[in-house]
Amino acid sequence: MFKKILVATDASEYSRRALKTALELAKTFGGEVELLNVMYIREAYWGYNMAYSILIPPEQIEEAGVLTLEATLEGINVGNVPLNKKVVQGYPATMILEEVEKEAIDLVVMGSHGYGPIAGSVLGSVSQRVLQRAECPVLIVK
Numbered sequence: 383m384f385k386k387i388l389v390a391t392d393a394s395e396y397s398r399r400a401l402k403t404a405l406e407l408a409k410t411f412g413g414e415v416e417l418l419n420v421m422y423i424r425e426a427y428w429g430y431n432m433a434y435s436i437l438i439p440p441e442q443i444e445e446a447g448v449l450t451l452e453a454t455l456e457g458i459n460v461g462n463v464p465l466n467k468k469v470v471q472g473y474p475a476t477m478i479l480e481e482v483e484k485e486a487i488d489l490v491v492m493g494s495h496g497y498g499p500i501a502g503s504v505l506g507s508v509s510q511r512v513l514q515r516a517e518c519p520v521l522i523v524k
Contacts, residue, residue, distance in 0.1 A: 383411050384407055384488045385488055386413060386487050386488050387408055387413050388416045388418055388485070388489070388490045389404045389416070389490075389492070390474070391451065393450045393451075393454045395493075396492075396493025396494055397492075397493045399493060400492050413463075414464035414465070415463055415465050415466070416465075416467075417466070417468070419447045419451055419470075420470055420473075443469075447470075447471075451469065468481075474508045475515075478508070478516075479512060482516055482517065487518055490512060490518060490520045491521045492508075492522055492523070493506070494523065509522055
């Protein structure tokens with residue numbers, strides 16, 4: 383039923399709960415889990431042109447993504463569930479939806495909210511967008 387499960391993470395406690403839930407489902411259905419971190423870097427400009435912008439090297443972005451994946455996995459027993467880790471850069475909801483389509487994902491599991499710009503919202507904006515637009519089932523974990 384759920385052979386390919388995508389877990390989007392920002393290393394928040396909600397993301398860690400989502401991963402635990404996804405691992406249980408993968409064990410039950412004999413599936414695999416893809417742990418995805420989307421690095422969203424807003425461009426910051428001072429003045430009116432790129433000459434005054436802040437540039438972050440791609441290696442530093444990749445390193446931050448890997449650290450996020452490691453923080454999500456810390457203390458969680460994956461067992462014998464196949465786990466693929468991936469870091470991409472872009473707008474989180476868009477990149478998650480692209481990954482669902484590209485990798486033929488059967489289920490997306492996400493935390494109800496994470497480290498987004500508006501703390502305390504009922505449902506995080508990324509979770510909400512993915513829930514509305516995904517072509518596969520989406521499980522939101524509190």
